Amino acid sequence: MSLVAVLSQPLRQSEAATFLRSSEAERKLVITRYVSAIDVTEFPSDTEFFSWSPSPKPPPSSRMVIGLARLKRWVRGGSGLGVRIDRSVRSAEWRLRYLDRILAVVESRKDSHWDLQNPALVEVLNSEVSDETGTEIAVFDLFDLPAVLSHARDRTSRVVVR
Amino acid sequence: MAGNANIDGHGREVKIQVVTPWYPDRYSAYSGIFVKKQVDALTSLGHDVDVEMPVIYPAPLGDVPDDVYQAMDSLAQIDPSAVFASENGAVKVPAPVPSRSGDLGRAAAYEKSLARKRFWMPIESGITHAHLGIPTGLALLRLGVERLVVTEHQSTLDRVFGQPGATDAYEEVVANSSAFICVSEHLKKQIASKIEPTVAESIEIVPNIVDLADIPFRVRKGGPLNHWLYIGTIASHKGVELLLKAFKAYRETDRSAVLTIVGEGPQRPWVERFAAGSGLSGSLRLVGSVAHQAVGHYLADAGVFVHLSPAETFGIATIEAIGAGLPVVSLRNGGAESAWGEFETSAGRLLPQDADADDVVDAIRYLEDHHSRLDPALGRRLVEERYSPSQVARSLVDIYERIG
Numbered sequence: 059m060s061l062v063a064v065l066s067q068p069l070r071q072s073e074a075a076t077f078l079r080s081s082e083a084e085r086k087l088v089i090t091r092y093v094s095a096i097d098v099t100e101f102p103s104d105t106e107f108f109s110w111s112p113s114p115k116p117p118p119s120s121r122m123v124i125g126l127a128r129l130k131r132w133v134r135g136g137s138g139l140g141v142r143i144d145r146s147v148r149s150a151e152w153r154l155r156y157l158d159r160i161l162a163v164v165e166s167r168k169d170s171h172w173d174l175q176n177p178a179l180v181e182v183l184n185s186e187v188s189d190e191t192g193t194e195i196a197v198f199d200l201f202d203l204p205a206v207l208s209h210a211r212d213r214t215s216r217v218v219v220r
Numbered sequence: 221m222a223g224n225a226n227i228d229g230h231g232r233e234v235k236i237q238v239v240t241p242w243y244p245d246r247y248s249a250y251s252g253i254f255v256k257k258q259v260d261a262l263t264s265l266g267h268d269v270d271v272e273m274p275v276i277y278p279a280p281l282g283d284v285p286d287d288v289y290q291a292m293d294s295l296a297q298i299d300p301s302a303v304f305a306s307e308n309g310a311v312k313v314p315a316p317v318p319s320r321s322g323d324l325g326r327a328a329a330y331e332k333s334l335a336r337k338r339f340w341m342p343i344e345s346g347i348t349h350a351h352l353g354i355p356t357g358l359a360l361l362r363l364g365v366e367r368l369v370v371t372e373h374q375s376t377l378d379r380v381f382g383q384p385g386a387t388d389a390y391e392e393v394v395a396n397s398s399a400f401i402c403v404s405e406h407l408k409k410q411i412a413s414k415i416e417p418t419v420a421e422s423i424e425i426v427p428n429i430v431d432l433a434d435i436p437f438r439v440r441k442g443g444p445l446n447h448w449l450y451i452g453t454i455a456s457h458k459g460v461e462l463l464l465k466a467f468k469a470y471r472e473t474d475r476s477a478v479l480t481i482v483g484e485g486p487q488r489p490w491v492e493r494f495a496a497g498s499g500l501s502g503s504l505r506l507v508g509s510v511a512h513q514a515v516g517h518y519l520a521d522a523g524v525f526v527h528l529s530p531a532e533t534f535g536i537a538t539i540e541a542i543g544a545g546l547p548v549v550s551l552r553n554g555g556a557e558s559a560w561g562e563f564e565t566s567a568g569r570l571l572p573q574d575a576d577a578d579d580v581v582d583a584i585r586y587l588e589d590h591h592s593r594l595d596p597a598l599g600r601r602l603v604e605e606r607y608s609p610s611q612v613a614r615s616l617v618d619i620y621e622r623i624g
Contacts, residue, residue, distance in 0.1 A: 200279065
């Protein structure tokens with residue numbers, strides 16, 4: 059039995075990780091846009107990760123968020139100044155996440171990857187998810203649901219929103 | 221449903237539909253425990269309670285495309301539980317919320333998703349009890365729900381009122397709901413300062429439940445209060461920095477002092493490094509999150525409860541500590557002085573908002589020197605009388621009956 063978590067945006071990755079951790083499925087898969095934008099350490103060690111985007115790189119702002127996270131760990135050294143810097147960094151991270159969203163919307167207008175029928179995602183689902191009884195595909199980003207349903211049509215996989 | 225249906229005093233069961241964005245589930249075991257306790261208390265009185273839990277699914281800027289809703293519908297048509305999952309007694313209602321929507325945008329998203337959920341999984345008519353004025357209360361009001369009771373708990377109301385249009389929308393909820401409840405006088409005053417005073421007059425107070433079933437009462441002898449306890453989120457907005465600095469100052473005069481912190485949070489790495497840098501590591505016990513049933517053990521073990529959060533709507537943790545017979549040092553954070561009431565002097569010390577580490581240490585020293593002035597048995601009794609599950613549930617049922 060396979061359990062597949064689909065989340066193009068990584069914003070609900072903690073929920074996806076918790077969902078997979080609580081499952082006893084023989085095979086656990088995560089399908090996302092950029093694997094590099096996901097914190098794979100949150101997920102069970104036997105999880106397989108697949109990306110549907112042709113580019114393995116996260117958007118520039120995501121790379122900056124990763125850099126800021128390193129800075130944040132460094133400044134949490136116990137000083138009051140560290141706490142203040144920490145707050146500024148968190149504020150910057152939120153702004154960068156908004157920037158990500160804006161970039162995503164801009165991209166959606168010129169990039170078929172953000173087509174709700176998302177053929178790239180459907181292709182990965184077709185190639186990696188076996189059509190066997192008991193396979194469950196859990197959608198963590200509602201914008202992925204149209205594409206996942208188009209994959210699951212005429213298949214035995216159960217699709218759920220979680 | 222089974223149960224004692226006579227306790228509402230009218231011999232009939234009340235059908236209650238709770239709608240709350242906070243409820244414990246596998247993703248967040250502590251979120252909305254107070255709502256769950258209300259549900260459990262109402263159920264134990266014989267009432268029929270169902271729970272719907274709107275869940276935010278972050279979406280990109282702009283309108284959510286119809287294709288997303290159509291996909292939800294086509295899946296729900298085959299298998300409603302595939303879209304609206306049940307967990308821990310609550311049915312989850314996915315609500316796609318575009319980025320930067322604000323709380324009014326969340327309300328609109330909740331409204332749309334609750335309408336969709338109720339189409340595929342209808343509810344029985346009865347009382348609807350919403351938790352949070354905005355977004356939940358507003359969403360249900362716009363859905364045309366009648367016999368709507370709204371409870372406000374949120375500690376971030378200033379942020380809500382700061383959004384364009386939110387004050388008018390909030391006033392609309394207070395004015396048009398059948399009953400509007402705050403968990404503390406402090407919160408009521410906060411709302412009353414923002415909306416039309418005549419509308420705010422109708423706001424009622426029903427406190428949060430403080431369940432002492434797993435919290436034993438222990439009589440303490442006088443002596444050094446050198447085992448400090450804090451239970452709560454380890455975060456800057458909870459005053460954790462002041463807590464550590466005050467403990468450091470106290471420990472300079474009592475090297476055997478111990479601070480136990482029960483809870484988790486984003487500031488934990490800071491706490492660990494501050495402790496290491498200040499030579500406190502051996503005196504600091506970071507327990508992490510524990511089940512609520514285990515909290516009584518830590519309360520029984522401690523000498524004083526220190527809670528330095530600058531803002532609380534109610535402050536359940538300090539009330540539980542008082543119920544355990546533990547002296548408490550807290551800031552005047554709004555919720556504390558509302559909830560402690562007249563047992564302020566018999567339960568511990570309330571400090572001004574701008575108290576520093578030395579003020580906290582002085583308060584502990586005062587409690588050590590004036591132990592006989594405390595009356596922990598009175599504290600326990602008052603907590604049981606005012607905040608027990610059955611007492612709070614009866615207050616709610618009185619309201620349901622009145623509007624029913």
